[in-house]
Amino acid sequence: MKALFTPKFLRDKTVFTIALVSLTVWIYPGAWVMASGQEISAQNQPLVFEVKNPNLNSLSDFQGLQIEEVVASDPLVNNLRIYLQKHNSPLAEYADQIVLQPQWQRALAISWVESNFGRFCHSNNCSGIGGAPGMKSWRKYATKLDWFKDMSKLLEKPIYKEKYTTFQKMKGVYVQPGTWNWVYGAQTKFNDLTKLTEESEAQVQHIAQMHNQKLALITFPSLEAE
Numbered sequence: 110m111k112a113l114f115t116p117k118f119l120r121d122k123t124v125f126t127i128a129l130v131s132l133t134v135w136i137y138p139g140a141w142v143m144a145s146g147q148e149i150s151a152q153n154q155p156l157v158f159e160v161k162n163p164n165l166n167s168l169s170d171f172q173g174l175q176i177e178e179v180v181a182s183d184p185l186v187n188n189l190r191i192y193l194q195k196h197n198s199p200l201a202e203y204a205d206q207i208v209l210q211p212q213w214q215r216a217l218a219i220s221w222v223e224s225n226f227g228r229f230c231h232s233n234n235c236s237g238i239g240g241a242p243g244m245k246s247w248r249k250y251a252t253k254l255d256w257f258k259d260m261s262k263l264l265e266k267p268i269y270k271e272k273y274t275t276f277q278k279m280k281g282v283y284v285q286p287g288t289w290n291w292v293y294g295a296q297t298k299f300n301d302l303t304k305l306t307e308e309s310e311a312q313v314q315h316i317a318q319m320h321n322q323k324l325a326l327i328t329f330p331s332l333e334a335e
Contacts, residue, residue, distance in 0.1 A: 183208075184316070185309035192305055198226035200235075203254045210261035214306065218276075218299035219260070219283075222291050227253050236260050237284075 186205045193201035200207065200220070207213050216236070220226055224235040231242045232249035233256050239247035250256040263269065273279050276295040280287035 184312040185306065188305050188309050188312075189302075192301070193226060196226050198228060200227040200253060200257070203257065206254055207257060210258055212261050212264035213257075214299055214302040215264055216257060216260045217302055218295045220257075221298040222294040230256070238263065 183205070185208050189208060190201050190204035193204060200217070207217070210216065217226065220235045223237050224230045227235040230253065232247070233253050234242075234248050234250060235253060235256055238256070238260060241247060248256075248259065250259070273282060276292045276299070279295075280289070280292050284291055
């Protein structure tokens with residue numbers, strides 16, 4: 110499918126509630142911080158992360174925890190990377206950056222029907238931005254990540270968020286002439302990615318609960334004996 114540069118859509122991304130594990134406890138381990146539920150937009154912030162370190166047995170262990178280690182263990186990043194790897198997508202290596210972009214689920218869904226999740230791209234343009242190769246409006250990118258960031262920004266434009274709010278409305282607009290197979294394919298993958306996000310959210314909530322219990326025992330050792 111040849112996608113035009115002008116059209117796009119996007120209804121606001123589903124706002125969901127996730128439990129955030131406060132970084133304060135790792136940066137200032139003397140503080141007693143409870144994880145709390147907080148509504149955030151999936152398009153603005155990534156999910157919080159799991160700390161895969163079984164040796165955190167004291168406050169000094171928390172103090173030495175590196176932010177990079179925390180970010181690298183984000184359940185959403187890990188789950189998305191695995192999902193893309195199963196589809197043999199070259200975008201898997203950018204999973205940690207993809208989830209930081211606005212409209213990332215929809216951008217990926219469109220890339221599925223346009224380039225099979227970035228497997229078949231011309232000039233690293235994996236969603237047909239600019240029409241077709243050879244056209245003056247055709248966009249070329251140094252990397253597929255550069256393309257993805259551009260695609261996400263494109264979907265953020267008001268006209269695409271307010272007018273072209275569904276894949277069905279994009280048929281014949283973003284893609285011409287557009288087919289129902291395009292609509293079905295994009296919607297199916299968008300549903301997959303929405304489910305993946307929800308499952309990652311559940312993991313974060315479980316992680317937050319486990320860390321609260323761990324922190325309680327470390328901060329108040331007397332609780333362990335009770």
